[in-house]
Amino acid sequence: MNVRDIMNIMKFQPPQVVGNMTVIPITSVAPLEGLSSEMLIQITSDTDYSRLVLKNIDDKPVIVPSGLRFSSKTGQDRVVKSTSVIEPDTEEDMDVGCIEPSESSHIPEQQGDFSFVPVRLRIPTLDKRSDQSCSTIWEDIKTYLSDAGVGGDSVRHFFKTFEKELDDFVAQFEPVPNQIGAAVLLNNQLVGIEVYPNHGAWLKVWRLLIRDSYGADALVLIKKRNIIAFKPTINLDKIHSFADLKAEVVQVKVDLSSNIVKIMDEILEKQVTTDEPSLSAGYEVSTVQAGGFTGQLVTKDQKLAYFSLLRR
Amino acid sequence: MSWKDLIEDNEKIDTVLLSKFLNTATTGTAQGQYYVESGDELAEIKHIHAEMLESQREVYALCMMLPINDFHKHGIIINLLTKPKSIPKEQRLYENRIILSTLKRMPTNRAYKVFTILQKNKVNNTRSRWIAKRFVLSKVFKLPFEAVKYKRWLKNLIKHNHLKPSGDEQERVFEFLFNKMKKSVTYPEIIQNYVKAKTDPAAVFKLPHSVALGFKSLHKIKDDEFMQKIKGTLTHQEKIRVQNVAERTGVKVATNLASYSPVQLLKYLRASEKRHPDAFNTFMSGCQNISQGIPLHFKSIWVVVDRSASMYGVKQKKYHPIAVAEACGGVLAHLADNGDDLKSMLKEKFLAPPSGDTDLATPVLAALEQNPELLVIVSDGYENKPAGLVNQIINAYLTKLHGKTGIIHLNPVFAPESHDIRKLNDKIVTMGIRDVSQLFLVLLIALANLKKTKEIQKIMKNLKKKVAAV
Numbered sequence: 001m002n003v004r005d006i007m008n009i010m011k012f013q014p015p016q017v018v019g020n021m022t023v024i025p026i027t028s029v030a031p032l033e034g035l036s037s038e039m040l041i042q043i044t045s046d047t048d049y050s051r052l053v054l055k056n057i058d059d060k061p062v063i064v065p066s067g068l069r070f071s072s073k074t075g076q077d078r079v080v081k082s083t084s085v086i087e088p089d090t091e092e093d094m095d096v097g098c099i100e101p102s103e104s105s106h107i108p109e110q111q112g113d114f115s116f117v118p119v120r121l122r123i124p125t126l127d128k129r130s131d132q133s134c135s136t137i138w139e140d141i142k143t144y145l146s147d148a149g150v151g152g153d154s155v156r157h158f159f160k161t162f163e164k165e166l167d168d169f170v171a172q173f174e175p176v177p178n179q180i181g182a183a184v185l186l187n188n189q190l191v192g193i194e195v196y197p198n199h200g201a202w203l204k205v206w207r208l209l210i211r212d213s214y215g216a217d218a219l220v221l222i223k224k225r226n227i228i229a230f231k232p233t234i235n236l237d238k239i240h241s242f243a244d245l246k247a248e249v250v251q252v253k254v255d256l257s258s259n260i261v262k263i264m265d266e267i268l269e270k271q272v273t274t275d276e277p278s279l280s281a282g283y284e285v286s287t288v289q290a291g292g293f294t295g296q297l298v299t300k301d302q303k304l305a306y307f308s309l310l311r312r
Numbered sequence: 313m314s315w316k317d318l319i320e321d322n323e324k325i326d327t328v329l330l331s332k333f334l335n336t337a338t339t340g341t342a343q344g345q346y347y348v349e350s351g352d353e354l355a356e357i358k359h360i361h362a363e364m365l366e367s368q369r370e371v372y373a374l375c376m377m378l379p380i381n382d383f384h385k386h387g388i389i390i391n392l393l394t395k396p397k398s399i400p401k402e403q404r405l406y407e408n409r410i411i412l413s414t415l416k417r418m419p420t421n422r423a424y425k426v427f428t429i430l431q432k433n434k435v436n437n438t439r440s441r442w443i444a445k446r447f448v449l450s451k452v453f454k455l456p457f458e459a460v461k462y463k464r465w466l467k468n469l470i471k472h473n474h475l476k477p478s479g480d481e482q483e484r485v486f487e488f489l490f491n492k493m494k495k496s497v498t499y500p501e502i503i504q505n506y507v508k509a510k511t512d513p514a515a516v517f518k519l520p521h522s523v524a525l526g527f528k529s530l531h532k533i534k535d536d537e538f539m540q541k542i543k544g545t546l547t548h549q550e551k552i553r554v555q556n557v558a559e560r561t562g563v564k565v566a567t568n569l570a571s572y573s574p575v576q577l578l579k580y581l582r583a584s585e586k587r588h589p590d591a592f593n594t595f596m597s598g599c600q601n602i603s604q605g606i607p608l609h610f611k612s613i614w615v616v617v618d619r620s621a622s623m624y625g626v627k628q629k630k631y632h633p634i635a636v637a638e639a640c641g642g643v644l645a646h647l648a649d650n651g652d653d654l655k656s657m658l659k660e661k662f663l664a665p666p667s668g669d670t671d672l673a674t675p676v677l678a679a680l681e682q683n684p685e686l687l688v689i690v691s692d693g694y695e696n697k698p699a700g701l702v703n704q705i706i707n708a709y710l711t712k713l714h715g716k717t718g719i720i721h722l723n724p725v726f727a728p729e730s731h732d733i734r735k736l737n738d739k740i741v742t743m744g745i746r747d748v749s750q751l752f753l754v755l756l757i758a759l760a761n762l763k764k765t766k767e768i769q770k771i772m773k774n775l776k777k778k779v780a781a782v
Contacts (some may be wrong), residue, residue, distance in 0.1 A: 016669050017698035025669070172694050174621035176668045234704045239712040242681060249677055249705060256698060 003290055004268040006297065006307060007195065012183065015260050018172040020229045021218045022188075023210065024260060026181035026195060032305050035085075036062035037200020041114065043070060044091055046106040049134035052078055052096045056086040061281050063197060063306045064092075065205075066129070066296055067122035067213065069099065069115050069155065075107030076100050077156050079117050079137070081129040083296045083306060085281040097125055098134040099141060100154040115208040117155055118216035119192055119310055120144055123294060126287065126310075148220045159212065166215050173210050175203060181307070182206070183264060184214045187221055187228040190267050193295070195307040230259050267293070267309075325768060326368055331760040333364050333372075334753060337380035338744055357387070365391050369399070373407050376414040377775045379750045382422045385414055389426050393440050394433060406779070408443060413782040415447050420458060423447065424465035431472045444473035449482065456500035459485045461520050517541040521550050536561040552576060574598040574642055575747055578635035581663055592662050596655065599642030599748070606647060606752040607774045608767075610686050613648040614679035615641040618691030619661065620670035625725070634666045636724035637690035639748035644688060670694060672736070673701040680709055686718045692725035693734025693742075706737040720758045 013025040036058040045053035052070065056062045064084045071077040078096035086092045099117060117125065124140040142153055150161050159166070180202050181195035194209060196202045221227060232255040234248040270290040274297060277286035283300045290309060298306035336357055361384075364372040373392060376385050389411050396404065415423045430440055447453065448469060458466055467489045469475075477483040481500060487493050488503045499507075506523070508515035513531040516524045521542055528538050539554070539561045546554065548571040558565040569588060572580060577595055581588065588594070623634040638658060645654035672695050679687050695702055709715040719740040723733040735742045741761040743754045759767045 014669070014671075014697060016696035018696050019699070023696075172696050172699060174669050174694075174696065176621075231698070231700070234708050236708055236712055239708050242713060245705065245708050245713065246677060246681070248708070249673060249701070252698075252701060252704075 001272050002268065003193075003270050003272055003309065006272065006304060007193075007268070009304075010180070010195070012260075012264060013176055013179070015185075015256060016173050017229075017231070017256065019218070020187050020221060020227045021214065022185035022230075022260070023173050023214075024183040024185070024264070025176045025179045026183060026193075027176065027178040028180045029178060031178075031180050031198035032300075032303060033198055034060060035197035035201065035305055036060040036088075037198050037204070038062075039114075039201060039204040041086070042110055043107050044109055046075060046109070049076060049078075049098050050096060050132060052080075052094050052107075053091050054086060054094055055091045056088055059088050061085050061087055061283070063201065063298060064094065065306065065308065066126045067116050067119075067308075069117045069212070070096070070107060071100075071113060071115070071156060072107045072111045075105050075111075076103040077154070078107075078134075079121070079125050079155075081125055081136075082287075083280075083285050083298060083308075085283040085285070085298060085305070087281045090281075095129065095132070096134070097128075097136045099137065100156050101135070101138055101141075102153065115211075116205075116213040118144065118158075118220070119213050120217055120220075121155065122213065122308075123310055123312055126294060126296065129287075144220070147224060149223050158216065162216070162219055165219055166211050173206075175206055179206075182209075183267075184210075185260075185263065186214065186218050187226065188230040188259075188263075189311070190263055191217065191311050193267070193307065193309040195304065197305045230256070232256050232259075267291075325371060325765060325772075327760040327763055327765060327768070329360075329363060329367065330371060330768075331757050333360050333375070334378075334380065334757045334760070335743060336360050337375065337378075337384040338746070338750055338753060338757075357384075361387050361391055365395060369397070370403070371772070373410050374772060374775050374779075376410050377778055378753045378756070379747075380753060381746075382418055385418065386422070386426050386429065389414065390429055390433065390435075393430060393437075393443070394435050396437075396439065404439070408439070409782065410779055411443055412446055413779070415443070416450070416452065421462060421465070424462055424469060427469045427472070428465065431468065436472060441473045441475075444469060445475055448475060449478060455482060455485045456502050457520070459489055460502050460506045461523055463489060517545065519545075521546055521554075536563055539563040539565070552580070555580075569594045570597065572598070573747070573749070574602065574639035575632070575635045578638055578663070579631045582631045582635070582665070592659055595639075595662075596642055596645070596658075599639060600646050602748060602751065603643045603646035606643070606755065607771060608647055608752075608755060610648045610684075612650045612682070612684040613644050613654065613686045613688060614682055614684040615644050615654055615657075616672065616675045616679055616687070616689045616691070617641055617658075617661075618670060618672060618689070619664065619666050619668075620694075621667050622670070622692055622694050622725075623666040631666075633692055633724045636745060636748060637722075638662075640688065640690050640722055640745070640751055643748055643751050648686075650684075669697045671697040673697070673705055676702050677705055680705075680715065680717060683715075684717055686720065688720050688722060689736065690722045690724070690745075691736065693721070693723050693736055695736065703737045706740060710739055718758070718762060720754075722754060 009030055010026050010028045013027055016023045038058050039062060040058040041062060041064060042055045042057050043052060044055045054064060064080055064086060066080055066083045068080040069077060076098050077100040079099050081095045081097055084092060084094060121137060121140055121144055124137045128136040141155055145152055145158055148158060150158060178199055180199055183193045184191050196205060232252045234252060238248060239245050272288050272290045274286040274288050277284040283298050283305055286297050288295050288297050292312050293309045294312060295309035372388060376388050392407050427444060477486045484499050505515045505518040509519055509527045513533060516527040524542055539558055540563050543565045551565050551567045554565055569577060574595055577598060581591055617637045624630060625632040641654060641658050645651040672691060676689060706719060721736050721740055721742040722745045723742060724745055733744045741758045743757055745754050756771055
């Protein structure tokens with residue numbers, strides 16, 4: 001099985017390019033409507049640093065993806081280690097990692113917002129999902145912050161420092177009709193693929209993913225002055241008439257698309273290996289590897305409910 | 313040079329400063345922005361007002377006849393009255409007419425704010441008192457109604473400007489305001505209702521909506537009962553404002569679509585599940601009304617409306633950007649010989665939900681190919697398919713093809729991260745626009761930027777005719 005097989009009923013739409021980031025919307029005309037489109041998750045108990053009890057308050061099963069970050073004003077922020085599916089009106093005790101080492105208090109019941117940790121922190125979170133310690137990714141966080149040129153030891157500090165810059169990233173991308181996911185390129189290189197069960201679920205997470213997961217990594221690259229953007233430009237020397245201008249614009253779009261097709265074809269052909277799937281609310285959850293990528297796959301009756309594939 | 317010559321001699325109009333001032337007067341609010349403290353913003357606004365007052369006082373005063381934000385009209389009135397300079401009597405009287413006309417056209421609560429600021433600034437001279445008197449005691453001013461609706465503000469205004477009542481009705485109102493009511497005297501009906509409403513719930517519903525709301529909790533009147541009984545007294549604007557409450561309480565408050573402004577209408581229609589078969593014609597008719605106040609006409613205009621997902625706006629002001637964009641298209645369709653083409657394009661996508669990514673390059677290129685006199689792009693400036701392509705197209709069009717089309721970018725969305733509205737290209741005129749009623753103003757700014765002083769002179773003369781008519 002290759003990546004293309006997993007994504008066989010989906011379509012890649014024209015890319016949205018801003019700066020060193022490219023978002024390729026993924027659409028589907030056959031989304032899984034049996035899963036929540038609202039992502040209504042609530043914290044019902046936080047008594048152990050490495051565990052968090054979450055409740056699905058929607059009337060359909062909800063996907064809780066690996067890398068999801070819970071934060072509140074007062075408690076220790078956490079990150080979900082492995083993807084789960086929670087039945088409606090049901091609580092689940094989840095393995096989580098701490099991402100705010102200096103904070104000792106707990107998140108009050110029914111409080112806390114969710115978003116994502118940066119892609120580069122989602123990978124160690126997933127890799128170390130079997131580690132029961134809450135401090136699993138503390139060293140990774142330190143390295144990440146150091147690369148971004150900021151001190152401190154918490155993910156919260158990173159987001160607080162770059163709040164305004166990150167807003168700029170999310171501001172320029174827009175969801176398209178029937179979108180259920182996206183492939184994201186940073187510096188002209190595929191960094192990740194995200195697929196959610198339906199358009200509603202995607203609308204709930206896309207802004208958070210683009211801003212806090214991919215936008216954060218894009219910003220770190222900019223801070224390190226590592227910026228490569230494939231930006232085809234109009235060649236002014238070739239323009240002598242309006243027809244020339246039209247031809248140049250067409251060429252820009254063709255160049256952009258062909259570059260994307262080339263990059264995507266490469267990943268779509270990669271062979272995928274999966275570990276032994278675990279069952280979560282009747283859905284099969286497995287961790288996948290494909291070349292230099294890792295991620296998770298959620299299926300039911302061979303239908304795709306969730307897919308993430310991140311570059312190591 | 314006399315004040316009259318400034319307008320007559322178009323060389324003396326500082327178009328750069330005028331453009332800067334009009335941009336500020338359209339978008340600045342001094343309420344602070346995402347990155348700018350309100351104090352910093354206010355300091356900048358004060359600075360540019362002072363420059364206008366100093367260098368082109370007559371143009372500055374005439375700007376009150378334009379659809380700039382009321383906040384800036386406040387500023388102009390206050391500056392003109394605070395700094396009378398040694399201006400000729402003729403000019404002073406002329407300014408007084410503009411000020412009075414502006415005050416009368418403003419919502420009265422805003423006019424009161426002007427007088428409150430003048431009071432705080434200790435401006436109290438013959439001229440300001442004369443204006444206050446002409447404003448408050450004029451025949452068009454519904455004094456009993458104002459006394460009930462804005463009791464405290466009106467009382468302060470009267471006290472500060474030493475106004476004296478003239479005639480029975482004014483005397484009764486003054487007695488009411490200064491708690492000197494007499495039992496043997498008959499007061500205007502609205503004042504009687506106000507007094508009754510303190511003890512009689514039935515009288516509450518004979519008062520203006522905002523005043524009645526104040527008595528609602530006193531008499532513990534339930535929401536649905538309040539809405540049912542007050543709906544007959546609501547103004548058009550109030551009916552529009554209470555639609556959500558009316559829906560929540562299950563009370564039907566009928567509104568006439570023709571009473572909505574084009575932007576209000578589009579926002580209402582998009583948010584409403586009801587379908588109105590004549591909505592497009594009603595919308596175009598509203599746009600035509602606005603176009604009649606714009607003394608400009610073009611051979612051909614092309615309008616590119618950004619219909620991407622971000623033009624939805626935000627939850628608090630949903631559909632505002634797309635509504636402003638479509639309404640601009642609707643008004644511009646009445647200002648050009650090719651209006652029917654523009655109308656057809658608007659009708660084709662009328663009320664289509666904003667969605668998807670932003671490909672502005674394709675429609676901009678198609679528009680430029682038509683070689684119109686004017687191309688107006690209405691967009692929030694967030695282009696992503698890919699970002700910057702429109703910038704490249706316009707640069708190539710202007711520098712390599714030496715295109716003659718005037719290109720204007722109107723932006724209904726403030727971009728805090730850019731400290732400004734987002735621009736698509738630095739060579740074209742980009743302006744913020746909050747409502748289509750400001751379209752005349754932004755077109756004027758565009759002409760100023762394009763240094764078309766003859767057209768500006770023509771518009772200024774048109775404004776002077778308006779002043780003569782007030």
